[in-house]
Amino acid sequence: MRISPEIESLLSLLSRLPGLGPRSARRVVLALLKNPQGKMLSLAQALEQAASTVKTCSVCGNVDSSDPCLICSDPTRDQSVVCVVETVGDLWALENSGLYRGSYQVLGGVLSPLAGQGPEDLNSRSLFHRIEEGRVKEVILALSVTVDGVTTMHWLQEKLKPFAVAVSQLGQGVPMGSTLEGLDDGTIAAAFAARKVVNG
Amino acid sequence: MRISPEIESLLSLLSRLPGLGPRSARRVVLALLKNPQGKMLSLAQALEQAASTVKTCSVCGNVDSSDPCLICSDPTRDQSVVCVVETVGDLWALENSGLYRGSYQVLGGVLSPLAGQGPEDLNSRSLFHRIEEGRVKEVILALSVTVDGVTTMHWLQEKLKPFAVAVSQLGQGVPMGSTLEGLDDGTIAAAFAARKVVNG
Known part of the structure; x- marks a missing residue:
C-alpha cells in the first residue's frame, strides 16, 4: 500500500492493540483523519497525559494518577474489606458493576509454576502489611476460577489463617x-x- | 468507576472510535498501561506526527503527508487511468488488494439529495481539470452500488460524455x-x- 510513513506507523501501532487488527486499525485512522487537529491531537494529548501521570498505588497495586489511588484514599469506602483481584482489568470490571464499596488488592497475576510465577512475583506484601496493622476485617478472594487462580486462592487462605480476618470467595x-x-x-x-x- | 481523570478521558475518547466501545477501550488502555513509557508514548507520538503532517492531495483528494500524494507522484503508476472512489477508506481497500496500478480521484462522498449533498460538495473539479489537460485516457467508476452511489455514477457518466475518455464501472x-x-x-x-x- 502506497501510504505516508506517518500513517503507516500509526496503523502498525494500532493494529497491534488487543481487539484491533489491520482492518479495524484502518477504520480508526480514517475516523481520526477526518479531524486531524481535533480528535487526533486530543487523543495524542490524552495518551501523553495518562502516560506521564500514571503510577502504581503502593497500598493496593491499582494503577492511578495518585498514590494512594482514588479508591484507597476514599473515606466513603470501607477500607476494612479487601477484595483480592488478579489484574487492574478485574478491578475495573468490579468497579464498573458499582456494587462493591470496599478496597482492593491487585496481585498482578496468579501463582503459575509453568510460567515460573512464584509467591514473590505477586503483589501481596502490602495486603499482609495492612492486615498486620489491624486495618482489615474481611478479605474477599476474587481470582479467576482456573487451575492457577484456585491454587493461588488456596495459598492465600493458608497464609491468612494466622490472622483474625474473615476470608470469603465469590459464589460459583x-x-x-x-x-x-x-x-x-x-x-x-x-x-x-x-x-x-x-x-x- | 473511581478512576483517575487522565485515564477516564482517555477511555472516553477511545470508546467513541469506530469499532470500539467502553469494554474494548478498557482492554486497549489496560494493554497500554502495562508499558506507559513505551507503547503509550509511542502511540501518542505517532498520532501527533500523523496529525501534523497529513494533508489532502490537491490532485486526487487522497490523504497523505505530501501533496501531491505518494500515488499521484509515483512515476511507475499509470497516471492516465483514474479510479473514482467515494472515500480514502475505499482507496485504501483498493491499494491493499494490490491489483490496481493507476491513480485515483477521491470524491469525498456521493450525491445525496436527502443529506443535502450536491455536485458542488464533491471533490470532482480536479478530475475534470486533469481530463481537460489531456492527461487521462480512462476513468473507472468504483463507487458504492447504493441508490446514491449509482446516481453519482450516472451523473459522472453524463459529465464525462463530452470528453474522449473511456469510462467503465466495476463488474457486478x-x-x-x-x-x-x-x-x-x-x-x-x-x-x-x-x-x-x-x-x-
Missing part, C-alpha cells in the same frame, strides 16, 4: 444468561453443590 | 465466498445479467 454456579448446554462439567458440578432451597 | 455479481441464499434480489439480478458463457 451458572452465569446469568447462560444455558446449561453450553457449560463445562466443572461449572455444572459447582452449581449443583451450591444449590439453594427455594421453597422455604 | 456474486461476491467471492458468498452463497446465493444470502444475496439480495438486486445482486442476483445483476449476476444473471452479467452471466458469462463458460463452455466456449
Whole structure:
C-alpha cells in the first residue's frame, strides 16, 4: 500500500492493540483523519497525559494518577474489606458493576509454576502489611476460577489463617444468561453443590 | 468507576472510535498501561506526527503527508487511468488488494439529495481539470452500488460524455465466498445479467 510513513506507523501501532487488527486499525485512522487537529491531537494529548501521570498505588497495586489511588484514599469506602483481584482489568470490571464499596488488592497475576510465577512475583506484601496493622476485617478472594487462580486462592487462605480476618470467595454456579448446554462439567458440578432451597 | 481523570478521558475518547466501545477501550488502555513509557508514548507520538503532517492531495483528494500524494507522484503508476472512489477508506481497500496500478480521484462522498449533498460538495473539479489537460485516457467508476452511489455514477457518466475518455464501472455479481441464499434480489439480478458463457 502506497501510504505516508506517518500513517503507516500509526496503523502498525494500532493494529497491534488487543481487539484491533489491520482492518479495524484502518477504520480508526480514517475516523481520526477526518479531524486531524481535533480528535487526533486530543487523543495524542490524552495518551501523553495518562502516560506521564500514571503510577502504581503502593497500598493496593491499582494503577492511578495518585498514590494512594482514588479508591484507597476514599473515606466513603470501607477500607476494612479487601477484595483480592488478579489484574487492574478485574478491578475495573468490579468497579464498573458499582456494587462493591470496599478496597482492593491487585496481585498482578496468579501463582503459575509453568510460567515460573512464584509467591514473590505477586503483589501481596502490602495486603499482609495492612492486615498486620489491624486495618482489615474481611478479605474477599476474587481470582479467576482456573487451575492457577484456585491454587493461588488456596495459598492465600493458608497464609491468612494466622490472622483474625474473615476470608470469603465469590459464589460459583451458572452465569446469568447462560444455558446449561453450553457449560463445562466443572461449572455444572459447582452449581449443583451450591444449590439453594427455594421453597422455604 | 473511581478512576483517575487522565485515564477516564482517555477511555472516553477511545470508546467513541469506530469499532470500539467502553469494554474494548478498557482492554486497549489496560494493554497500554502495562508499558506507559513505551507503547503509550509511542502511540501518542505517532498520532501527533500523523496529525501534523497529513494533508489532502490537491490532485486526487487522497490523504497523505505530501501533496501531491505518494500515488499521484509515483512515476511507475499509470497516471492516465483514474479510479473514482467515494472515500480514502475505499482507496485504501483498493491499494491493499494490490491489483490496481493507476491513480485515483477521491470524491469525498456521493450525491445525496436527502443529506443535502450536491455536485458542488464533491471533490470532482480536479478530475475534470486533469481530463481537460489531456492527461487521462480512462476513468473507472468504483463507487458504492447504493441508490446514491449509482446516481453519482450516472451523473459522472453524463459529465464525462463530452470528453474522449473511456469510462467503465466495476463488474457486478456474486461476491467471492458468498452463497446465493444470502444475496439480495438486486445482486442476483445483476449476476444473471452479467452471466458469462463458460463452455466456449
